[in-house]
Amino acid sequence: MTDRSGAVAEESTARPLDLRLVPAALGVWGATLLGLYCGWGTAVALSCCGVATAGAGLVLVRRRWAAGMVMCSVLVATVSFGVAVRLWPVENHPLREPTSRGESLRVRVELTERPTPTNGAGAHGALGERAVLRARLTAVRQNRRWHPTSGAVLLLVPAESWSGLLRGQRVTTTGAALPPSGAGLLVVVLAVHQPPEDVTRPPPAQRFAERLRDGLRTASESVLSPRAEGLLPGLVVGDTSGLLDTVRRDFGKAGLTHLTAVSGANLAIVCGAVLLLFRAVRAPPVLAACAAGVALAGFVVLAGGEPSVLRAAVMGALGLLALVLGRNKTTLPALAGCVILLVSWRPELAVSAGFALSVAATAALVLLAPPWSEWLRRRGIPFRLAQALVAPAAAQLATAPLVVALSGEFSLVGILANLLVEPVIAPATVLGFAATLLTPWAAPLGELLVLGAAPELEWVLFVARCAVRVPLATLPLPSGMVGASLGVMLVLTVLLLLWFRGGRVLLGGSLLAVLLLVATIGVRPGGWPVAEWSVVACDVGQGDSLVLATGTSGSAVVVDTGPSAALVDGCLDRLGIRRVPLLVLTHPHADHFAGLAGVLVGREVNTVATGVTTPSRWADTGIERRTREGGARLVRLSAGQRMRWPELAIEVLAPPEGSGSEPPAERVNDASVVLRARTPVGRVLLTGDIELSGQRRLLSSGARLDAEVLKVPHHGSRYTSVEFLRAVSPRLALISVGHDNDHGHPSTEIIETLRGLGASVRRTDRRGDIAVLEGRTGMRTASTGDPFRPGD
Known part of the structure; x- marks a missing residue:
């Protein structure tokens, strides 16, 4: 039986590939890309060229390759003409003129997909989280009248108020018109900041599907851990609404992101x-x-x-x-x-990264996996095991150029991680799908099925967590076309080495050398984190997150979380922080609190604290609910309160108790919680985003502001007074700021003023995580920006 199956396999492998439709597919894809990027005129020209080429093929009909050329040309001509027909009304749409002026538009739309949450802060520091969704225009209000219209629109909306909407619902909304970026068939992008209006009921099929999805989410929340409860819906039906940012981060670096995409x-x-x-x-x-x-x-x-x-x-x-x-x-x-x-049906798929990755992975499984698995089988590897070994390797190799172009990094542990999780994906998916169908009518049975998937989910999470902790788990590379070119060269080099026996030996030796290098770096002494640190400014992009050591191993006070749970979680992981007795959120702007899950999940957090002057604004952020779900208590801080740990003492300087009515939205920065901490390296002043008004209030309060270390207000904004900086007179100024941000932070004038006062300035956008610690001659800093040099 074995000999017969082997003969069949060899015969199947020897059969030549049927490549007749491949040129046509590449031609159609390429022509669609050119049309979308260059406009409808180019698409018409391509259609004419396709017709001319088909005519030439008919003249050469006696040649063997002429029939294929005619078919390919006809398809290219047809698809190009279809792209031109779709592009012309988009490029000449009546909304293009008001969009170019950035006007506000009131529109009626029909949703074509569900809202998808985005990471990071909202525009201009807006409250709460944002979501993105696609819709179809049905009408626009101009000159006090509704005018019928059509076209695709992208909506950037508040996640909290839009999250429950489904495909097929119609809504009315108002938003700031933005021109679409890149290629595609979008007419306009609308930035919306209010809840939807005049919402219609979803279609029956969508209501039924949402009932099933909601049942799976409810069952997952009931019986699974916080990290796993958002993973099962993503694994089964691609519903990533409950997936924690930390899990997204781990999956991205471990090469497992595809598991949560349908x-x-x-x-x-x-x-x-x-x-x-x-x-x-x-x-x-x-x-x-x-x-x-x-x-x-x-x-x-x-x-x-x-x-x-x-x-x-x-x-x-x-x-x-x-x-x-x-x-x-x-x-x-x-x-x-x-x-x-x-691509003929939906031309926008030609520029879809997900579509390209799917096609590349499928092509690899068709072209590379069979001969590789057959080569392993001939050397005594069981057929099923050989397939399991080559499938992730072939898929990752084929998608490497696209992954590098999109993310600027390549996972070195992805193949092994996929190999380890592959055996549990099918049973977890089947159990989750069965639970989805049963939970709305038999909740206990559905929860039992979800519970059966728990070990598989925890194994996947464990593999991802271990993978990202491997030194050099990802290889940083340039993104964009440069990264794609490097990825293509890497793939071709690997394939060329695999073709020859000597090349396979060389490739194996190279991999062994890389493993030895990784092991060497992993045990290198003097790495991050540095010993005996007192304060760390985490690199969380355009946002704030400061960590203060309490003197107890694995314990620290955290002030703000930045805009991304993945970034703050990574910083705390590197520092070995497992317990957070106090988490302070200085004010309700997303670049200071949106990463909350990165602190709460997987750690023991006792208390989450906010200021007393903005409780109603915090109500719109979901902080109270997320704090309660994380097992912590929520408190309010006001001036005069003090807290103490073995090597840390904190005094609250602002906001004052009973400070009056809620500040308007544009003054929320000045309601930031301001802390003065005593640490082994000296006094540290943490200022949130206070601006001129808040600084004047502190100066007039009579509070002591002098400190050795200053967390510069509002990411080094120019709205900082010289009087305030002189009152603090820091030796070290920490600026938490994002690289190439849109706000002009930090101000050159503020940096020069600080240096003029004798302060050393350290920026997270240039140095990464920055630690402050005691040195032989006093206070010094170390950073992840230069891991081989512990001092500055």
């Missing part, structure tokens, strides 16, 4: 499970195929029906076809046909 693999697992079930009961093949088709259609509705889901449905159907027929070679023309159909 892909052909999800659909192949579900449909494959349905097929196996029907085969187990000896159902006729036609009935089993129909059941798998129903499961496929139901999954599309359940996952939302967005273009990415529809693309995954086609890819999943291809995977299912290969599974049923056991003929991988027939998948290549089907993949090419899929590209032609999808």
